[in-house]
Amino acid sequence: MRMQKKSWRIAATLAAAALVVTACGDDNGDAEGDGDGEGSATEAPEFEEGSTMAAIQESGTLRVGTKADQPLFGIEGPGGWEGFDVEIAKLIAEGIWGEGGADNIEFQEAVSAVREEILQQDQVDLVVATYTINDARKELVGFAGPYYLAGQDIMVAEGNPEGIGGIDDLNGQTVCSVEGSTSIENLREMAPDAEVIALDTYSACAEELSQGNVTAVTTDNVILMGLIHERGEFELVDNAFTDEPYGIGVQLEAEDFRDWVNDRLEEIYDSGEWAEAWESTAGVVAGTPEPPAVDRY
Amino acid sequence: MSTVIVEELGPRGLRRVRIATVLSLVALAAFVGWLLWRLAAQGQFEGRLWAQFVDFESQWPQFLLSGLWGTVRAAVGAMVIAAVLGLFLALGRLSPTTPVRVVCGVVIDVFRGPPVLLMIFFAYYALPQILPSGLAGAISREPLYALVIGLAAYNTAVLAEIYRAGILSLDRGQSEAAYSVGMTRGLAMRQVILPQALRRMIPAIVAQLATLTKDTALGYIITVSDDLMGRGRRTVQGSPINDLQTWFVVAVIYFILVWALTRLARRLEVQQRQKLGAGAMAVTGEAELDMLEEGAAEASRAEG
């Protein structure tokens, strides 16, 4: 009798332990990975009084600006907000509230033109919106990261019939890009013998490629990946020839927040959550890159 | 229909007409058939490409209604602004004070001369660089404003010319009678001339509204997303790849809308003829409506 009771208690304790472990291990469904199955933040940390993070934690809401029409990175669909940028925002929220922190995010669309404005006017706490870091912008907002190195790349028809390997191969080809973009300027500069077709939207360029009117489309690989994902008849040359570091925009004065986000980024780099976020979103069309080193300035 | 070009047809004539009819029918049918066959060969009639447009549950309400509403809003908005401002401009153009007249004339030519797309571009790209940041931000964020501003600017000048033609076409007896009972120019204009002229120009204004509605489609180029073209663009960006189907449906919707407006203009014009008889402005078909606008331009140029 005593033996059975003891083994009962052991069994019960083991069962309880097992329950706890599984409950902790299964958070947002995208945290299955290489043994680091648990999220790196399981409970809400304590923040210093008066810090931005404490204020956000107390308010119960993290306001995030992101793209709503950039497939694989920031897109608002019937099932909610999805994409790599969205996942990064969620991981940051988990850093504030621990598990389930992602539920405290309030997303809003941040089109390119207003990304500085919404931070300056305190409409959002964070901007994760395919936001390239540059010096001009650093005067208006703070940047944590970069969390991804985008770059201009080339998209061709499936099978790459013309054998395009890089920007130089575009000379003598017909290439499409969007009028007024940095991409088209780079194209004209780096491939001066290319015949340039300038249209107004990337999907129009994609249509031209699909119909064989042009050999290639060039712009940021992020946009190209989205096009490939949507249309499935193209491939990425995957040889980026410019550097567009994507950063997380925070308000200019919130230096503590910026430092903390950088810390959090390094955390998720190490824990493999960054790679998981990539694989579940943009990773479906492109290989997983190495996370870039954050730039603390 | 001019019947004098061909006389009453005798038996030989009738036979020739019948042969010609059959030949024409065959030629047309062959052309259309070939076209449809080519499209079918490319799989353009596959169900999945058209599915979105027949799914009345989900896509139609959002696609059709909200897109159409955006287009109507832009057209009406621009029209209202243009109708009001155009009137002032027209009166200025008719002013006895030479500098006012000349300046208004220049304004009309400058705003009417370039393509309407250029005016829209000016509103979308250039205005944000000129205006104070508050307004500028509003325009950058919502391209619909730029569309309406550009369209309004262009159509203000167009309507000004239409108004002027209407006022000038009014029987001189009207204004003379008004002056003879002691009315000042302003009073005569407000009480006698304008009411009559404006009523007569309603068909021409409605016809211009039809053209304006077509021009709202140019908003696509400045990424307007709330109107019919914007919806078309979203549909095309998603999958499956149904460019042809989408733009065809968009074309049909525009066609119905514009055609209805044009019909309305013509019916109004016929009503006017019936009411006013010989006094009505000679505005018969669309050709005349165009010619009216051009005639007004002619008159202005002739006057110099």
Next chain:
Amino acid sequence: MDRFAEILSGPHLDLLIVGTRVTLYMAVLSYLLAFVMGNVLAAARVSPIPVLQRAAMAYVSVFRNTPLIVLAFLFWYGGGRAGWPFGRLTTAIIVLGLYTGAYIAESLRSGINAVPPGQAEAARAIGLPFTGVVGTIVLPQAIRTVIPPLGNLWIANLKNSSVFLVIGIDELTRAGRRIGHALADYTSAFIVVALIYLALVYGSAQLIKLIERRLEIAR
């Protein structure tokens, strides 16, 4: 003022020249096509064959009530899916010509109706067939009557060419946008482009007046 000098020099000037050239090229060729289409349609409209009448009416209705940009997409992207064989610029010229052709058809039709019936009667009296009556006697007179509207349609056609920048045509308005972006000053660029258009429109108007005067004398 420096800005304008900057625009009117070097690479920017080249863009403007190319743009103007493309615009004029498109305008001329499309107008020729439109004129031919217009004549054919007008003839069909007044012919005794109901099928042709209806077909012409349908054509005119479709092309006048649909926005030009949508037609451009239908023919270029839609047509592309159906094996449309023509290149970008050619397609633009064709679509523009078909569009303006519908307007010319209506103008010509009212012009035909304005020709005194006696003309047609006399033509038939001397034995001309329908084609002769219309082609030799009626249409030429009709055209003369509607020179002003035809002239204005030329101007409208010229301005409508700007729409085709959406399918990548390097015409004048696009050149203006590109220069504006390069200089980060759209205002100056567009003012220059507007002036060029105004010059083209004014020049056209003068030319039309000249033609009218010539034809008056010929009468």
